[in-house]
Amino acid sequence: MIRTTIQAWRWPLLLGLIVAAIAWQATLRRTPYVLMSAAEKRLGKMGGVNQMAHGPLADSASRAVVRPSPDLAYSTCVFDLSNGPVTVTAAPVPARYWSLSVFDARTDVAFVRNNVESQGAPIRIVLIRDGQTAPPGTTAVLVPGGHGIALIRILVDDRARFAMVDQARRASCCGPVAP
Amino acid sequence: MKPWARYLVCIALGLILGVGVATWQVRAGALGSGVAIGPWVSGTDLGTTDQSARTRAVVALRGLLALPAREARYYTATTDDAGRRLEGRCRYRVIGGTLPARWWSLTLYDPAGYLTGPGPYSVGSAILPPAEQARWTVLVAPDRQPGHWLPTAGQEHFDLTLRTYLPDNAGRTSPARDQLPSIRREACTGEEGA
Secondary structure: OHHHHHHHHHHHHHHHHHHHHHHHHHHHHHHHHHHHHHHHHHHHHHHOEOOEEEOOOOOOOOOOOOOOOOOEEEEEEEEEHHHOOEEEEEOOOOOOOEEEEEEEOOOOEEEEEEHHHHOOOOEEEEEEOOOOOOOOOOEEEEOOOOEEEEEEEEEOOOHHHHHHHHHHHOOOEEEEOOO | OOHHHHHHHHHHHHHHHHHHHHHHHHHHOOOOOOEEEOOEEEOOOOOOOOOOHHHHHHHHHHOOOOOOOOOEEEEEEOEOOOOOEOEOOEEEEEEEEOOOEEEEEEEEEOOOOOOOOOOOOEEEHHHOOHHHHOEEEEEEEOOOOOOEEEEOOOOOEOEEEEEEEEEHHHHOOOOOHHHOOEEEEEEEOOOOOO
16 A cells, blocks of 8 residues: 555655755745835836935834945936946946946846046946947946846045035936947 | 646645745844954855855845955954854944054944944944053943943844955955954843842
8 A cells, every 4th residue: 555655656756845946946046036026127217227216324214225324325227128238327426436337137247337446537338138239438247137226336435515416426327328 | 636736735835844944044144244243243155155044035035235355355243252042232343453453343233133223332442542452441331321332223123334444465265263353242231130
């Protein structure tokens, strides 16, 4: 009786284990895309797509992105390259640290550069996806998936200086490459 | 039971098991759990294509838009030096020194990873006077403390995240235990002798 039961369930159980392994990997691999897409939607509501949005300093009401740093002023550009390349410019600001980073749809970093590396000069990049080209003389950044988030971080040592930093960062921008 | 029904049952159970285990792994995972240094956990492959599927999923949940190690190293603690879960009703003395980075900050988060209460939310090297840079103390407690204080803001449990920006050696190597802050529990409300 037991032997018969084992024989009857042997192959179904093996198939179940294979399905479990596939479902396990698929869930792990899909999770970053789902969470990134949700973040793009939340941040997109602040400033739209292919536009730079300048957020306030993080506090206990901040829910756009998990684990926000209260020491940093964030500017975000949710980008979608479906209609062509997008230019992102990070303007210099009076801060000891600022950086521009680009995250693809899988949450991987496609680009990062800070004010030390740029020696305080503006950072200007053109985001492209497979099959697109950037204008000659520009820094092209290939973004797998064709959408994601560009993020400017600015260190705000003293919250009293935020207004000055905020005004300076308004020169940063994001938008389609001019034809 | 008919043979096709056995296959159907096992496929359904396999799906539930696979999705359930993955979900549990992601929810239970700590940000950058690749390296443990005392109570701090960190990782060197955050944001890179080298990270595993599990690490990438945990980072997406716990620290979306985290920078790669060459730009910043993140150290997260959910326990004190003795391995006890950080509790909001307790007072902790966090003692550190010069960290191997251009600047750093220590931030308190609720267990979901958000700032809590009216602040202050962080203490960082930018606000420390030169005399304290080499040895500093932050008190983490529910009530106001003298010196540098991070309030637990009514949370039952909390996490601490230490960010070190532009780390030495491009973040490729992890600091020694004595280079990262210690977290000592001193007293808890509701405990004898507190």
